[in-house]
Amino acid sequence: MFDLHRLRLLRELKHRGTLAAVAAALSYSPSSVSQQLSVLEKEVGVPLLEPVGRRVRLTEQGEILVAHTEAVLERLEQARAEVAGSLTALTGTLRLAAFQTAALTLIPPALTLLRAAHPALRVHVTEAEPEAALPALRARDFDLVVAEEYPGHPHPRHLELEEVDLSQDTLRLAPPVGAGEGPAGHPWVMEPEGTPARRWAMALCRDAGWEPDVRYESTDMLLHLRLVEEGHAAALLPDLLWCGRKPTVPLLELPGGRRSRRLFTVVRGGSSRHPAVRACREALARAAEDIDRTAGDG
Template structure:
């Protein structure tokens, strides 16, 4: 019989590439991960990995087992969801991951509604950049998460996660109120020489800003880096530069900021592991966050 925990380690090795990365993800030592994978090979009765020094590569059998293991793990999620549906009332932990703007605007009302309807649920929120949410779900550090991408920088779907759409919003160019009026046909070209307020390198927002500006024919000159949109808008109001801001963060801009709508869209999805859609706690969260999103947007 193949051990499920070891199958998860094998799948994580396929995704992360090194035993050291798997160990870090699970807070194990590399030696412990190697021992577990060796035990899995004994259970399987075939070599799953080829070891050359510190490097490991998958054998044909290893690659086949990873494919089947993903199916097994999805089936286990479905089984857990089916059993949870038989319970009377919702209880236990529900670990939620979301990006800062959603934590500030959409999540509070959803958490209040969930707490009232299901007081036995143990709700925990972790603020994360969307690019880190898929790994956190895979590694079971989260049960459900909010992630987003932009139509100009789409992200390939994760093969072991399911998503449902939550929000599609306009992206604005935020400029100081004292700035000359921009041409509607090319507002980005009018700020090519401006200082920019950008997110931290490595974040999705930083990548999107670089892509958008380079597509308009220039590379933005970053003066400040800030990941919180409230801080970004405050800096714009102080005439420290210009920035890209999504609709969710621009609902109540400070005085001294002018917002110019662009054709760019930011798309937010609710994500969870495949097979978990029918879990009552996941379904309850999806319903609550959709209701709070509609209320926030006045729908």
């Protein structure tokens, strides 16, 4: 019989990459993690790790064990959901991560709905971009993630994660205030290189036949908006930024087929039936519907 705690340490190493990262995440010392994994190797009877430079990676047998550990943990997620579902009131903590514009606009009304319906449920919210939040979800740092996907740039799918669509968020061109409507010839603000938003934005501009002069880089959409308002840069802004309010800058429609990003929630397999996860997804969906309805009325 293999020790589940040690198996989880092996799984954490696969997802986090280094002994130091595992130790930091679980509040252990690296030597303690290494010792526990050495004991696991003795239990299994074969090497589970092999050196690669100054790092280590899982052997084929280590990968096999992690795959079975994932299946065991998914069953435990299902058990946790069934136990929670047998209770009359929602309690405990739900750890939620969301990117900035969702954190600004969807999370507060969703929290209001959850507080009214489930006052004993504690929701811990972290602002995090999907490229950081989704690996953290797989590593069990979060229970639910609000993520985004840009048109023509699908994010990697993972079999152990379950996605549910939330809404479509229209993206529009915002030229610098006072600089005319043409997108070319102006400085730009975009998200940092390597992000899905940046790849989509660059492809959009290049397909239109010109290279944007990107002088400002930030994941902060409020900074993007401020630079547009002050006439310093053009930007591509999501409608979610306005949350039903009147835009403060001129907005132009983008070419067909490139106008919207997909918003969705993600959880680990086996946890989608947990009452707290279901309640949070329902609250987020209601918040998104209310925002869409307000925008439509406007």
